[in-house]
Amino acid sequence: MKLENVKIVMVETTHPGNIGAAARAMKNMGLSQLVLVNPKCPVGERAYARGSGANNVLDDRVTVESLPDAIKDSQIVVGTSARLRSLAWPELDPQSLAEKADAVTQAGKVAIVFGREHAGLTNDELQHCHYTVTxxxxxxxxxxxxASAIQVVSYELYKRTQQEEAGDAVVDAEPLADSAEMEGYFKHLEQVLVSTGFLDPDNPRQLMKRLRRLYQRAEPSKNEINILRGILTAVQKFRK
Amino acid sequence: MKLENVKIVMVETTHPGNIGAAARAMKNMGLSQLVLVNPKCPVGERAYARGSGANNVLDDRVTVESLPDAIKDSQIVVGTSARLRSLAWPELDPQSLAEKADAVTQAGKVAIVFGREHAGLTNDELQHCHYTVTxxxxxxxxxxxxASAIQVVSYELYKRTQQEEAGDAVVDAEPLADSAEMEGYFKHLEQVLVSTGFLDPDNPRQLMKRLRRLYQRAEPSKNEINILRGILTAVQKFRK
Known part of the structure; x- marks a missing residue:
């Protein structure tokens, strides 16, 4: 996915806070190309306040008069709409949009178009779209x-970039205890439970089985098993 | 997924617009349980304006003094954090959180906790969490x-409900311990560790933190917590 080949197009937005929030959401998700079609509000203090540091996205925005101007360099144009239409466009969900964008942005540009706060996109505007995303x-x-819709769509795009890199799955966990260390712990635990009178030495099976399941489920690290054995040793000394 | 068993907890939120936007995002995604922990702003006109019709979520909100009050009936508590921590909690992404919530909400409750606008959650608050979601x-x-973070997490939860996954229903026989039962166990454990001399009462934090993580990871059932507390009681009697 080349995120620099994705542009977010906002049509006739009326609230500067939404433009700022959209810029923040975009920058959070690694996007930077914002195009405003005939905005109905100034992009000033309120937008920058809600942008919360996404100044470069707001500074670099492109403002155009009409949707065709916004999308003329894009291979794929995707419109967003919650309203039901008489003519159904090919419909994507955000995840399948991300898959499509991944392919298209290798060599081309994708425009994702968001409509007015209260009225969405007109049917004329939808005529320019190849797909809709719902x-x-x-x-x-x-x-x-x-701006929330832009957040969700941008999140799916960014998530897709992370799955590409997911060959190197990061688990910075401590090394897990091995089977011998677990057995050593269970033996030690059983001794302590018998000596404290909690476990009946003639019938230890059922209870030990439950405790084994519990501790195995936790997948303790070597360090954690050392701590647990330290506790058992402290209990054994406790009596003396 | 039983969305009615998911609650969204907002800690010391300072902007009413964020509370309203969160309510809207929740309702968009079929969620309704909003809990505010010690909010730093009124929930009035500005919140309702941004809620944009999610009035029932705002009307039905629960306000409490502290995080433990907010989560005491929850089997799984998930904290959100962008900050790096020295001790890593088990970390989920929003999608794997949705999978976990799908399983847990069949028979229990999930709380997802969102921190302050500028400071997130404190380490003390994170102590109450079984997982973090990033x-x-x-x-x-x-x-x-x-509110954007709530939008993304709620979206993944709702998306999960839309995926028909019949074979996936995890039916765990035993009900999980809730947060109050876990806290009761940790308090009891700390007492025993101090009295056996294993834990320095002047500096219990680091060790208890590790033990909390270990046991929270295991997601003990109510029965298992009863067994663990039985062991602690046996150790306490052991001396006499």
Whole structure:
């Protein structure tokens, strides 16, 4: 995925806070190309405040008069819409949009177009789109804030870039205890439980089975097993 | 997934707009349980304006004094954090959180905890969490707006409900211990460790932190916590 080949297009946005929040969401997710089509508000203090440091995205925004101007260099144009349309466009969910963008951005540009806060995109504007993307949502309350919709779509794009790199899965965990260390712990535990009178030495099976399951589920590290054995030793000395 | 068994907990939020935006994001994604821990702002006109119709979520919000009050009925508590910690908690991404929540909410409750706008969650608050969830993001600009973070996490939860995965229903026989039972165990454990001389009462923090992580990772059932407490009681009687 080449995130620099994705642009976010906001059409006739009316609230500067939404433009700022969109810029922040984009920068959080590694995107930087913001295009405003005929914005209905100034991009000033309120937008920058909500941008919360995404100044470069706001500074570098491109403002154009009409949607065709915004998308003329894009191979794929995707419109967002919660409204039902009489003519159904090919519909993507955010995850499949990310897959498509991954392929297209290798050699071309993708524009994702977000409509007005209250009215979305017009049918004329949708005519310019190759696909629509629909964010799954509560059918009884389906209209997301425009910056939130940009957040969700951008998140799926960024997530896709991370899956590409997921060959080197990062688990900076401590080395796990091996089987012999676990057995050593269980033997030690059993001795202590018998000597404290908690465990019946003639019938230790059921209880030890439960405790084994519990500790095995936790997948203790070598260090943790050392701590647990230290506790058992302290209990053994406790009596004397 | 039983979305009604998921609660979103916001700790010491300072901007009413964020509370409103969170309520809207939740309702968009079929969530309804909002808990505010010691909010630093009124929940009035500005919150309702940004809520944009999610009035029921705001009306039904629960306000409490402290995080333990917010989570005491929850089997799994998940904290959100962008900050790096010296001791790593078991870390989930939003999608694997959704998988876990799907399983746990069949018979229990999940709390997802979001920290302050500028300071996140404190280490003390993270002590109450079994997991942290981290939203993949641009390492150079990683801090999402709190309502945007709630949007992304809620989206993954809702998306999970849309994926028909019949074979995946995890039915665990035993009910998990809730947060209050876990705390009761940790308190009892600390007493015993101090009285056996294993734990320095003047400096219990580091060791207890490690032990909390270990036991939280195991996700003990109520029965298992009863067994563990039985062992502690046997050790206490052992001396006499």
């Amino acid at each position: 964010i799954p949502s509560n059918p009884e309350f389906s209209s997301l804030n425009v | 939203i993949p993001s641009n390492p150079e600009f990683s801090s999402l707006n709190v």
